[in-house]
Amino acid sequence: MKLHSNFLCALTLFLTASFGMLHAQDNNVNTEFGVKGGFNMSNLYQSEADDNNVLYGFNAGVYATLPISDFIAIQPEILFTTKGAKLDYNNALASGNAKFKLNYIEVPLLVRVNITKNFNVHAGGYASYLVSSKVTGDGDFNFDQEVDTDDLNKFDAGLAAGVGVDFNPISIGLRYNYGLTTVGKERTVAGTTYTFPDAKNSNLTLYLSYKLN
Numbered sequence: 001m002k003l004h005s006n007f008l009c010a011l012t013l014f015l016t017a018s019f020g021m022l023h024a025q026d027n028n029v030n031t032e033f034g035v036k037g038g039f040n041m042s043n044l045y046q047s048e049a050d051d052n053n054v055l056y057g058f059n060a061g062v063y064a065t066l067p068i069s070d071f072i073a074i075q076p077e078i079l080f081t082t083k084g085a086k087l088d089y090n091n092a093l094a095s096g097n098a099k100f101k102l103n104y105i106e107v108p109l110l111v112r113v114n115i116t117k118n119f120n121v122h123a124g125g126y127a128s129y130l131v132s133s134k135v136t137g138d139g140d141f142n143f144d145q146e147v148d149t150d151d152l153n154k155f156d157a158g159l160a161a162g163v164g165v166d167f168n169p170i171s172i173g174l175r176y177n178y179g180l181t182t183v184g185k186e187r188t189v190a191g192t193t194y195t196f197p198d199a200k201n202s203n204l205t206l207y208l209s210y211k212l213n
Contacts, residue, residue: 028114029073031213032065034169036077038207044085044100044183044199055099057082059205065112075110075122083201089139096139102152102183102201104128108160120164126177128156156181156201169211177203 037060043053061079068074084101110124133147162175179201186195 028071028117029065029067029112029120031067032063032211033213034063034209034211036061036063036079036207036209038205040082041204042083042085043202044197045179045202046199053085053087055082055084055086055101057084057101059106059207061106063209071114073112073114075108075112075124077106077108077110079106079108080104081106081128081203081205083203084133085199094139094141096137096141098135098137100197101134101136102130103132104130104156106156108177110160112164118166120166120173121162122164122175123159123161126158126160130154130156151185153181153183153185156183158201162205164209171209171211173207173209175205175207177201177205179203 037058040055040057040059042055042057059079059081061077061081063075063077066074066076081104082101083104084099086097086099088097089095106126106128108124108126110122112120112122114120130149130152133149133152135143135145135147137143156179158177158179158181160175160177162173164171164173181200182195182197183199183201184195184197
């Protein structure tokens with residue numbers, strides 16, 4: 001999505017401007033264990049992510065916040081998350097939409113910096129395993145077809161960055177995931193090597209978390 005570049009630039013600038021304040025803060029981050037879930041806006045991209053073909057979905061799972069200083073923590077998570085893309089078509093022959101749905105078990109590993117007790121920024125990476133996939137269509141052509149995950153790249157990995165606001169025991173946040181691996185597998189047919197689909201995941205998440213301890 002085009003939003004990701006503006007979001008990451010703003011996050012970088014904010015981190016730079018705020019880092020000088022950290023020495024004045026004491027014990028801004030504590031050990032936490034909790035559950036979380038959210039709303040996904042996903043897409044597939046090739047050269048760059050854009051705002052077209054957004055597929056709406058969700059994520060849910062558990063997280064831990066493990067402090068390594070008064071304001072910095074490591075935050076691992078385990079999530080079930082949906083990704084993919086939606087294609088709308090409208091021409092002289094047909095109209096409707098097709099959705100390519102990918103379901104992953106995802107493990108983000110993030111460095112969390114609490115600028116204050118109630119505001120954090122986080123960044124790191126994620127690794128995912130594809131558990132199921134399907135294509136569906138609505139409109140002049142209706143279909144619902146499972147896709148064999150062996151025909152796709154089962155592993156996905158990428159970068160993640162976001163911000164969060166804490167209202168103990170509830171937190172809300174916004175995070176962007178930028179995939180670095182292609183969804184499709186590389187294969188050779190008649191001496192020609194290609195990757196299909198030759199695209200990577202892009203995912204913006206608005207999440208809500210609840211601290212259990």
